[in-house]
Amino acid sequence: MTTMQPIHVIGGGLAGTEAAWQIAQAGIPVILYEMRPQRLSPAHHTEHLAELVCSNSFGAQATDRASGLLHEELRRLGSVVITKADEHAVPAGGALAVDRAVFSHNLTETLASHPLIELRREELRQIPREGLVVLTTGPLTSPDLAEDLQRFTGMNYLSFFDAASPIVVGESINPEIAFRASRYDRGEAAYLNCPMNRDQYLHFWRELCQAEQAELKEFERETAKFFEACLPIEEMARRGEDTMRYGPLKPVGIFDARHGDFRDPANRDKRPYAVVQLRQEDKAGQLWNMVGFQTNLRWGEQTRVFRLIPGLENAEFVRMGVMHRNTFINAPELLHPTLQFKSRSTLLAAGQLVGTEGYTAAAAGGWLAGTNAARVAIGQTPLTLPPTTMMGALFAFISSASPKHFQPMPPNFGILPELPQRIRNKQERYGHYRDRAFADLAAWSYCDRETLQLPA
Template identity: 70%
Template sequence: MSGESITVIGGGLAGTEAAWQIARAGIPVTLYEMRPVTQTPAHHSGDLAELVCSNSFGAESLDRASGLLHEELRRLGSIVIQVADKNRVPAGGALAVDRVMFSKELTETIASHPLITLKREEVKTIPSNGVVVLATGPLTANTLARELQKFTGMEYLNFFDAASPIILGESINKDIAFLASRYGRGEAAYLNCPMDREQYLLFWRELCNAQQAELKDFERENATFFEACLPIEELARRGEDTMRFGPLKPVGLVDPRFPHKKYYAVVQLRPEDKEGQLWNMVGFQTNLRWGEQKRVFRLIPGLENAEFVRFGVMHKNIFLNAPKLLLPTLQFKRRHTLFACGQLVGTEGYTAAVAGGWLAGTNAARIMRSLPPLVFPKTTMLGALIDYITTADSRHFQPMPPNFGILPPLDTKIRSKPQRYRAYAHRALSHLEDFISAHGLPLTPPSRVAINP
C-alpha cells in the first residue's frame, strides 16, 4: 500500500473525489472500497459514491450555503459535482440527481482512469507507510474503526451522534434572551431563554407529544447509548418537573435587566463559534422529526423565529474529534502523511464530504510533489467548514453542515438576509478565484520542461 502511489480508503463521495484529484495531478492512486463484498447497513449497491438517502445535494442558488459550496467545487474542478450536474433531475431549486446513473458514471470514470487502481477490499488496519487518505464515512467498518480508536486515543472517535440543534445567532430574539453564566462564573458566555410557568407547561406538553424520527435497525441496536445521553423529549416524558431540575434549571442565572426576577425555567444556549454567530441548545439532544423540532423549540421564548443551522440528531455516526486531531490541511497532527475527510471528520452532508475529499486528495498529491499543503481562505465556504471542524471547541465537537454562520462577518453590515448571503457568496467566489490563480488549481501533472538542444 505504499511506494509511489497514494492509498485512499473508502469509495464514497469523499474518497471518490480524493482519488480523482490525486490521479488528475498525475499520481497513481489505489482506491479501496469494501462494497459489494462487505456492505454497510445503509448502502445498497456496489457503486462508488452511492447516495445513502436523499438524491439531493441541496439548494443551488448562491445565497444558500450548499449552492455556494457547489459553485466553489465546480470552479475547483470537482469530478463529483461535474457528474452530478450531468445527471441532474428536476428538483425545484436543488441539485438533485438520478442516483443510479450518477453513481454508475462515477464508478466507470474512476475504474477506467489509467492511474487509479480500484480494489474491492475491506481495509482492516491503517497502512503504516506512504501517503494515505481515510474516507470511510459515518459507517466505517468496525475493525478499522477500532484501529482508528487505538491510533487517535479512545475518546477521540465517536460512534454515535447525539447532537443538539444549532441556531443562527441573528435569529434569536435578544430582547428576551439574556447573557449570563450560572452563578456569574467566568464571563457571561451563555444566552438564556427564560420561561414563566405557563410558557414552560405549554412547551413541556408539546414536547411530550411531539413526533419522533424512526430509528433504523442498526441504530436501534445501539439504543443503549440513549441512557447516557438522554433525548430531551425522553427527559420531558419522565415528569413535569424533570427538565426544570435538569438542563432547564433556572437557579444561579441572574437576568442583568431584572436582577430580582425568578424564572420558572431557563433554556441555555452555548456559543459554537468565537464570533457568536451560532448557538447550541444545551442538553437538547433529540430524536424528534426535524419539522417537530422547529415547531416545538420555537415555543421557547426568544426562539420564536429561530433558524436552525443544524437540527438535533441521534444516530450511528462514526466521526473523529477533528479539532483535537487534524490540521486545517486535513492532515493528522501526529502523522502528516495521513489525511482524513468526509463525514468521518465531522463535516455533514453530501456536498461537504465532496469538499473534504477534494482538499484531502489535492493536499495528499501536493505533499507527494513536495508542495506545501493548502489551507483555504476562511471566507470561502470550503475554507470556513474545514476551519470550523479543525478549530471548534473539542469538548463539545459535533458534525457541522455548510452554513453562512461559520463565515467571518462582512466588513459592512447588511440588514437584508438574502442580500447579505449574496454578499458572502460574492466575497467567497472572489477570494476563491484569487486562491485558484495563486496556486494553479486544480493540480495537474507537472508540465515537462522544454530542454533546448
C-alpha cells in the same frame, strides 16, 4: 509511466471518490479501497462508488444558500462529484437532485477507467503505516478499522454515536428576551439564556411530548442503549412535567441583571420558572448550541416546537438536532485545516469521518484531502482555502472548534467571518457572503496550477 508510489485512499463514498480523482488528475497513481461488495455496510445496497444512502438531493442550488455556494465553489475547482451530479440531475425545484443509480454507476465507471486509479474491492482492517493515506471511510467505518483508528487517535477522540443539539444563528436570537449570564455569576457570562414562565414552559412541554420523532434505522435501534447517557430532550420531557426543570432547563442560579438582583427575596416572583441555555459554538460568537437538546424529532417538528421557546421565536437553525449511528473523530484535536493529522502529516481524512455533514461537504473534503495528498507527494506545500469561502470556513471550523463540545457541522453561513457592514435582511446578507466568497476564491493564489491541473 510514472514511478511514484501510489497514494492509498480508503473508502469509496463521495469523499473517497473525489479524493482519488483529484490525486489521479494530478498525475499520481492511487489505489482506492472499497470493501463492498465483499462486505456490505448496514446502510448501503449496491457495490457502486459514491452511493447516496439517504436522500438523492445535494441541497439548494441557489448560490445565496450555503449548499448552493459550496456546489459552485466545487464546480470552479473541477470537482468530479459535482460535475456528475450536474450531468445526472433530475427535476427537484430549487435543489440539485440526481438519478442516484445512474449517478453512482457513472462515477464508478469513470474512476475505474482512469489509467492511474486502481480500484480494489477489499476491506482494510488497519490504516497503512507507511506512505500517503487518505481516510474517507465515512460514518459507518467497519469495526476493525474503527478499532485501529481508535488506537491511533486515542480513546477519547473517536465517537460512535452522534447525539447533537441544534445550533442557532446568533443574529436570529431575540436580544430583548435572551440574556447573558452564567449560573450563580460564576466566571464569564458565557451563556445566552431564554427564560420561561410557568405557562410558557407547560405549553412547550406538552408540544414537545406530542412532537413526531424520526424513525431510527434497524442498526441504529440496536445501539439505542447509548441514548441513556445522552437522553433525547423529548424522552426527558415524557418522563415527567418537571424532569427538564431538574435537568438542562434548570433555572436555579441564573439571573437577568436587567430586572434587578434575583437573589434579593423581594424579586423572588421575577425568577424564571425554567431556562433554556445556549452555549457559544464558535470563536466569533455567531453560532449558539442549545444545551442539552439532543433530539430525534423530525426536523420540521424541531423548528416548530423549539420556536416556542421565548427568544427563539424567529430562530434560524444552521444544524438540527440528530441522534444516529456515526463514527467521527474529534477533528479540532487531531487535524490541521489542510485535513492532515497533526501527529502524522502523511495521513489525511475527509468526509463525515472528520465531522462535516452532507453530501456536498463530503465531496469538498475529498477535494481538499486529495489535492493536498498529491501536493505532499510532489513536495509542495498543502493548501488551505480562504476562510471567506464556504469550503475554507468549513475546514477552518472543524479544525478550530472547541474540542470539548465538538459535533459534526454542515455548511452554513454562520461559520463565515462576519461582513464589514451589518446587513439585517437575510437574503441580502447571504448574497454579500456569496459575492465575497467568489471574489476571494478567484483571487486565491494556487501554487503550481499546471502540476495539479486546476482550472485557470
